[in-house]
Amino acid sequence: MKWQRPALLWTAVLAAGLGLWAGYRLAPTPAAPAAAPAASPAAPATPALQVGDPLPALTLPDLEGRPLDLRQRFAGRPLLINVWASWCAPCVEEMPELARFAHNQGSEGVQVLGLALDTPEDVRRFLQQVPVDYPIVIETPGPRDASVQLGNTQGLLPYSVLFDAQGRLQKAKLGPFTHGEIDSWVK
DSSP: OTTHHHHHHHHHHHHHHHHHHHHHHHSOOOOOOTTOOOOSOOOOOOOOOOTTOBOOOOEEEBTTSOEEEHHHHTTTSOEEEEEEOTTOHHHHHHHHHHHHHHHHHTTTSOEEEEEEESOHHHHHHHHHHSOOSSOEEEEOOSTTSHHHHTTOTTOOSSEEEEEOTTSBEEEEEESOOOTTHHHHHHO
């Protein structure tokens, strides 16, 4: 029975942390008072991507900190970008399916790219336990992060987008892939 207490404690801590994070992300922001002095104009909201829109100009660091220009690096090849985090249970559950799909694509098929909304240290630690063969880039979560630029206006994970070989958005999916789903989703 003693071994169950630490597991239960960590489960409770994880649930509380996710609850706090979700509350922060989903809480409405208070409106500014009507008589407030005019401040500098707010930057316009990032519009959601639509099918046919081009891949946004994104340059993100890989796990070694080297910048990776997504448009340039993956030009001429279909690209499946999966946004995830090491603390996201559904993300972790779908990683073996993404790894299987990526492995079956070879050098000519769809390129899978993991976009981790996480710290490099946490991602490296996670990938030691759940290794994948596809490239991973890192982004700091925020209101204008790469996930949002890719159309994830709700800020939930996992989130995946598929771009064709010409760099045009074909599909977007919020939520994890189940076993075998990616194959039919990409076609």
